[in-house]
Amino acid sequence: MEKIVPVILAGGKGTRLWPLSRAQAPKQFIEFIGDRTLFQNTLDRVSDANLFEPPIVVTNEDFRFLVAEQAREMDVTLAAIVLEPVARNTAPAVAAATMIAQKHYGAGCLVQVLASDHEISNDATYRGCLETAARAAASGKLVTFGIEPTEPATGYGYIETGDEIFEGANTVKRFVEKPEEDKAREMLAQGGFYWNSGMFMFAASAFLDELQRLEPGMFEAVSQAVAEAAGDLDFTRLAEEPFSRAANISIDYAVMEKTANAAVVPSPFAWSDLGSWDAVWKLGGQxxxxxxxxxxxxxxxxxxxxVISRDAHLAVHGIDNMAVIASEDAVYVGPLDRSQEVGNLVKLLASTSATENLTKTHPTSYRPWGGYTSVLNGDRFQVKRLFVLPGKKLSLQKHHHRSEHWVVVKGTAEVTVGEKTQMLRENESVYIPQGDVHRLANPGKILLELIEVQTGSYLGEDDIIRITDEFGRS
Known part of the structure; x- marks a missing residue:
């Protein structure tokens, strides 16, 4: 079988798994079950160099360093990290990645489009479906994977199969929008209906030819955005003006529901989009x-x-059919069979200034050098835990409104304040006066951890004046 080029879509900002998943820390980058994130599990599924080329990941400015760092942790080499300048749904994202794949690997290369936040059993059944899809794609078909339904789910779209192309692959008779429960039961009883997984496979040229025919405006806009893309460290930045002209629609609406070349591979492998807490419960080992x-x-x-808790110990007694989820700064409690409604709760929280930030960020924020956790906030002071990855350094910077005290609690820190550079070890500290140019680096082989105490009249993250920065942020 010809090698497949994986295209992984990792730019989504869903909040259906709140309070763990938030706009700036979405579910694909969170460990739910096991010690890997969903994005890392996706990377693992395409790690066989005999079957796959290095993957192309499509994401955005906010998540670019999360993508790079989580791939580094897996020791996975990426062909490209493509940054969308504006959110434009899956059709323009897939189009841009396919054009880049075609440049790298040729017009006939096979592309597999994968969501970064699905849980899939990477077993013999899955690999068999992959081979069937590759065979259909090589013949010019635009292939989608139809998941064998296990219940009359109302949260998924459905695909009705048509005539058999060859064993294991069928034409697509029609796509069905997310149905009411009675309609879903009727389709399951009739047979021949499958959940729309949002996974696809096609030859690059076959998809792009259909896109140009069906959505010529999108094709032109994305082509220009790719042609004018700029390199930035390890990232490929699509040109903003032409990309913003692309229609904000999904690959299903743009191409799959209109093309006469659509095919479906009925797929009985274990699959979940982990779109709600009851889906996590079903996979969690009861x-x-x-x-x-x-x-x-x-x-x-x-x-x-x-019951999930990442921080404080959570003890529950005498409950049934409940989800109790505790993050560092918020707790969700609700009936497990109504967890699809969490999105409505998140909208309510986002509508009030007092709780809006709970839908956006965690107390722990990640940066290309490591990250920080907010420990305590008060009037004119705040306390943070900083963690710096081995070999990484923060920007050379200064602050107009605050001073800082750093205390090393683990590892070795290289600290520059003004013209002086010194090494600090565990239990040693340093003071950075307001306005002084300074830098923090980890020259060691283990994680560096510090306690940072900030004092001053304004403590916002935007009071950082970067002078030089190895991540291109100055």
């Missing part, structure tokens, strides 16, 4: 009472419930 406990959690005299 005990004899149907409970799933993840992290710092204890469950007593309860049944059919999901």
């Amino acid at each position: 005990d004899e009472s149907g409970n799933v406990a993840i992290g710092n959690a204890t469950i007593s005299d309860s049944s059919n419930s999901l």
Whole structure:
């Protein structure tokens, strides 16, 4: 089988798994089950160099360093990290990545489009479906993977199969929007209907030819955005003006529902888009009472419930059919079978200034050099835990409105303040006066951790004047 070029879409900002998933820390970059994120699990599925070329990842400005760092942790080489300048749904994203794949690997290369936030069993059944899809794609078909339904789900679109092309692949008779439950039950009883997984495979030229025919304006806009793309460190920045002219629609609406070349591979492998807490519960390894406990959690005299805590120990007693999810700064409690409604709660939180930030960021924020956790905030002071990856350094910077105290609690720090550079080890500290140029670096082989105490009249993150920065942010 010809090698496949994976295109991984990693720019989504969904909040259906709030409070763990937020706009600036979405579910694809979070560990839910096991010690890898969903994005890292996706990278692992395309890691066989005998089957796959290095992947192309499409994301945005906010997530670019998360993508790079999580790929580095997996020791995965990426062909490109493509940055969308504005959000434009899946059709323009797939088009841009396919054009780049065609430049790298030729017009006939096979492209597999993958979401970064799906949980899939990478087993023999999955690989068999992959081979079937590749065969259909090589013949000129635009292939989608139809997941064999296990219940009359109303949160997915459906695909009705048509005539058999060859064993394991069919034409697409029609796409069905997310149905009401009675309609979903009717389709399952009839047979021949599959969940629309949002995964695709096609030859690059076959997809681009259909896009140009069906959406010529989008094709032209994305072509120009790719032609005018700029390199930035390890990233490819699509040109903003032409990309913003591309229609904001999905690949399904733009191409798959209109083309006569659509094919579907009915796929019985285990799959979940982890779109709600009940989906996490179903995959979580239930005990004899149907409970799933993840992290710092204890469950007593309860049944059919999901309990997750990343920080404080969460103990629950006497509950049934409940989701109890604790992040560092918020707790969600609700019926497990109504967890599809979390999005409505997030909209309510976002509508009030007092709670709006709970929908956007976590107390822990990640940066290309590591990150920081907010520990305590007060009048004219705040306390943070900084963590710096081995070999990384922060920008050379200064602040107009605050001074800082750093105390090393783990590792070795190289600290520059003004003209002086010094090494600090555990339990040693340094003071950075307001307005002084300074820099922090980790020259060691282990993670550097510090406690930072900021004092001053204004403590916002925008009071950072970067003088030089190895990540191109100055």
